[in-house]
Amino acid sequence: MARYSPTVVDHFTNPRNAGELEDPDVRAFIGNPVCGDQIMLTATVTDGTITEIRFRAHGCAASLATASVLTEAAQGLPITDLEQWDDAYVTSLLGGLGPDQRHVATLGRQVAHRLVRNHREGVDDEAPLVCS
Amino acid sequence: MARYSPTVVDHFTNPRNAGELEDPDVRAFIGNPVCGDQIMLTATVTDGTITEIRFRAHGCAASLATASVLTEAAQGLPITDLEQWDDAYVTSLLGGLGPDQRHVATLGRQVAHRLVRNHREGVDDEAPLVCS
Amino acid sequence: MKPPSSAPDRPEPPGGARGIYLDHAATSPVCPEAVEAVLRGMEITGNPSSRHGAGDEAHEALRSSREQLARLFGCTADEVVFTGGGSEADALAICGTVLAARDRTPHVITTAIEHSAVLESCGLARELGAQVTLVEPDGRGWVDPEAVRRALRPGTVLVSVMHANNETGVVQPVAEIAELAHQAGALMHTDAVQAAGKIPLAESGADLISVSAHKFYGPKGVGALKVAAGVRLAPLIRGGGQERGLRAGTENVAGVLGMAAAASAAVRRLADPGFQDHRHALRASLLKGLEQAGDLEVNGDTASCLPEILNVSFAGLRGDTLVDVLAVRGVCVSAGSACHAGSDAPSHVLTAMGLPAERAKAAVRFSAGRTTTVDAVTEAAATTVDAVTRLRSLGPAVPPATRAKK
Amino acid sequence: MKPPSSAPDRPEPPGGARGIYLDHAATSPVCPEAVEAVLRGMEITGNPSSRHGAGDEAHEALRSSREQLARLFGCTADEVVFTGGGSEADALAICGTVLAARDRTPHVITTAIEHSAVLESCGLARELGAQVTLVEPDGRGWVDPEAVRRALRPGTVLVSVMHANNETGVVQPVAEIAELAHQAGALMHTDAVQAAGKIPLAESGADLISVSAHKFYGPKGVGALKVAAGVRLAPLIRGGGQERGLRAGTENVAGVLGMAAAASAAVRRLADPGFQDHRHALRASLLKGLEQAGDLEVNGDTASCLPEILNVSFAGLRGDTLVDVLAVRGVCVSAGSACHAGSDAPSHVLTAMGLPAERAKAAVRFSAGRTTTVDAVTEAAATTVDAVTRLRSLGPAVPPATRAKK
Numbered sequence A, B: 001m002a003r004y005s006p007t008v009v010d011h012f013t014n015p016r017n018a019g020e021l022e023d024p025d026v027r028a029f030i031g032n033p034v035c036g037d038q039i040m041l042t043a044t045v046t047d048g049t050i051t052e053i054r055f056r057a058h059g060c061a062a063s064l065a066t067a068s069v070l071t072e073a074a075q076g077l078p079i080t081d082l083e084q085w086d087d088a089y090v091t092s093l094l095g096g097l098g099p100d101q102r103h104v105a106t107l108g109r110q111v112a113h114r115l116v117r118n119h120r121e122g123v124d125d126e127a128p129l130v131c132s
Numbered sequence C, D: 001m002k003p004p005s006s007a008p009d010r011p012e013p014p015g016g017a018r019g020i021y022l023d024h025a026a027t028s029p030v031c032p033e034a035v036e037a038v039l040r041g042m043e044i045t046g047n048p049s050s051r052h053g054a055g056d057e058a059h060e061a062l063r064s065s066r067e068q069l070a071r072l073f074g075c076t077a078d079e080v081v082f083t084g085g086g087s088e089a090d091a092l093a094i095c096g097t098v099l100a101a102r103d104r105t106p107h108v109i110t111t112a113i114e115h116s117a118v119l120e121s122c123g124l125a126r127e128l129g130a131q132v133t134l135v136e137p138d139g140r141g142w143v144d145p146e147a148v149r150r151a152l153r154p155g156t157v158l159v160s161v162m163h164a165n166n167e168t169g170v171v172q173p174v175a176e177i178a179e180l181a182h183q184a185g186a187l188m189h190t191d192a193v194q195a196a197g198k199i200p201l202a203e204s205g206a207d208l209i210s211v212s213a214h215k216f217y218g219p220k221g222v223g224a225l226k227v228a229a230g231v232r233l234a235p236l237i238r239g240g241g242q243e244r245g246l247r248a249g250t251e252n253v254a255g256v257l258g259m260a261a262a263a264s265a266a267v268r269r270l271a272d273p274g275f276q277d278h279r280h281a282l283r284a285s286l287l288k289g290l291e292q293a294g295d296l297e298v299n300g301d302t303a304s305c306l307p308e309i310l311n312v313s314f315a316g317l318r319g320d321t322l323v324d325v326l327a328v329r330g331v332c333v334s335a336g337s338a339c340h341a342g343s344d345a346p347s348h349v350l351t352a353m354g355l356p357a358e359r360a361k362a363a364v365r366f367s368a369g370r371t372t373t374v375d376a377v378t379e380a381a382a383t384t385v386d387a388v389t390r391l392r393s394l395g396p397a398v399p400p401a402t403r404a405k406k
Ligand SMILES: Cc1ncc(COP(=O)(O)O)c(C=O)c1O
Pocket: C248, C249, C250, C251, D025, D085, D086, D087, D088, D090, D115, D117, D162, D164, D165, D166, D191, D193, D194, D212, D213, D214, D221, D223
């Protein structure tokens, strides 16, 4: 699949950490339930460190891979570290993105930042939210 | 050459009776010296029979073949026989003609008829003549 | 606890290194007869217009190919015009008719489910001064002749309705529509790019019929347009006067020979009852297998369609995502239409049928071919069911509160 | 007396069963690299637009081919648009520019010696609302940049002047004309169908450059148009959005690969001094041989021309007749342009150069190629001289009285 990096292919065919934690410490949701890509993260955070994280996702293959790759990278990190992630970092986690796929880096960065914010502010995403 | 019958090819590559008799009994010319095909026949006629006949021609390959084939067919015939020749007969002498080549049958028929007429009326074609 | 980040086992692609190809509606492999003919064509040096043996050889190749295409169309050899593909045939049929009718304000009728080559040629026709009416299909992707009849006007010069749809496989009532068009004094064009080799084209009653070699096992980049005797078209590609002045340019001798060989093979297949049985058996096995995934809908009229094309939506998925996953697992299929790959917009065909956006975006097209086996479709179906199940397990992504509200 | 009706000996065709092919300007044989590439292309099943491995393979074939064509053009790969031949490339360049400029009343300048694909595309452009000015060549078939400059107007959107003429081989001052066009705000198109592989195209300065694979040892029915970055064209063949939206239709993968292989070989040849020497040697030998016939004139500027093309008129003959006789004797050449074969009208190129009708009708074009040998042209020349002598002996047909009056 010349269209995707080997990492993207690996993650959308063998997603890691798929699912939803029963009783998460924090949850973040980004997406548009009508037409676009969606990612929901649930995580347990112990002493500021992400100990468990799961994703649910709906969207194109690259966005599924993004969700999967995010969880792998976030696992075991201090949650505030995720605030440093920018589009370029998410892209590098994915082994690169084609010109048509750039939007998933934004999606990934946004959901990661939201996870940090929701944790810090103790809020939850219970309703659909349109990503920018 | 699918374009031409084998007879046409044979005659334009190996024309028979090319040239001009020094002192012919009859001469016939059909053609348009500016743009079209031209055939000139010269013949000796003894007791009403064509004993020698030659052609000169300028034009497309099919018209050269027509001139050549005509002389071969006319040789040894009573000259008045040529009056019976029509386009179909000239075409058959040529082994058939493609749709683009039909005009040469007319040219052949006309020059043959003219030869008979010139012989009968004792006239000569000394000036260019536009064929119909 | 085993770290959740360990990757699950990756299943091996089925069907060998090349996988299972179920995308014949996008393009078909070149059949051996066509490969051989193309090779033979490349040995012919001459230009068909040249006055010598090499030219005659090329000329003869075109002549015999034209007869083979005529048998596919069910027309005379004189009526066959070679083009650079199906899109060009469509453009010539539509814009050529409009340009030839330029003194009037020509009116063209087409449908909302046509291939983009027809729809955008109608767009160019509009720029050339034509008025265009789009007839909508019903919910099963079928064009009602009655709807075409209502769209006819005194100025209608052309009705263009495809023979079989490339996304749903739905076969249109072309002969009936052709009769209506003719009664109204209009020409009938049918884009038979998908139908060629699968349905006899002679009965279509169309004056203009487009085909594209690579959809019936010929090479890509060559097609043909039947232009019935007496039909006046203005050419788009002008110059050397080739193809009765309707398509200039040195003829694609090798490609045309390849297309002709493929056309002959297709005509033989059409008459073969074994082939007919096989295509229906493939569809039945494939559908039966896919149904194991549950929660799927077939898009398009299943009563009147090419058995080769099966368009299904698996609830809760995105078609392009499923296509990508299947591609990695060696099953080649397409999301709606390959021409839209990379674009997120749902298929204009499924949208015109009134399908909800979610269902349209979920659509995946399986298209079998002459060498496809029942085993292969069964295996492809199993792989698909597994992929669908895995993908479904990843979503929905909406938060619980929203889910509960539904 | 030996009966005069006995047929004289028929000379054997020289050069073996296939004869001596000196009609490369009509079309060239497909080189082995291109044959191999076409075969490889036919093994690729996918549609370049498809989202799976088979599609990716086809997509990659196009990508690498585009780079090879870019080297022939001297442009970037993005600027290469694949077409269904040279005529289509010309149509797209000219009509595409006019359609894209449709709000104004576009003015197009071209020359009286262009290939019919350009002239008739200008005809269509006229139907689309453009005004067209034809610039005349000089007596040697050369277009004076000054004449183009005088034809420029504020509304000129396009200047189309061919790179090398297909009948005379005369090379035009394209770079100079391109500069004038650009100064006036117009685009420059050049039909480089004959020049490609014989002259570097990068220096032409043209925004739009047409080439056709079968003139440089690629397959027939595939070509390319360089469309410089930033140039706005409206497509003629619309639909799937292939080729940057400039030429719809499933790409001719095998043909494009063949063209690309031929382009690479051509680029290598251009840099090879041995090839340069050879083409001049061929011309010199051919001309020297033909001169033995006496009473011949070379048509076109011999100082600025492709050495491959030699256009000569033998006084007193018809070119088509000589071509037919030579064809039987195994020498393949062409009367003026192959495209006019079968029509009696003298070549529009030679007529535009002001040649008398008799000389124009006598014209025969010899065009050598990469595999032509000096021995072959020498033999072809000898055969020609013999044929000319025999044909001359058949005429003139005018009666003695008229002859004397001259
Ligand atoms: C100068 C020139 N332009 C255009 C063409 C047209 O190319 P094609 O026949 O490949 O369409 C030709 C050859 O036929 C040509 O010699």
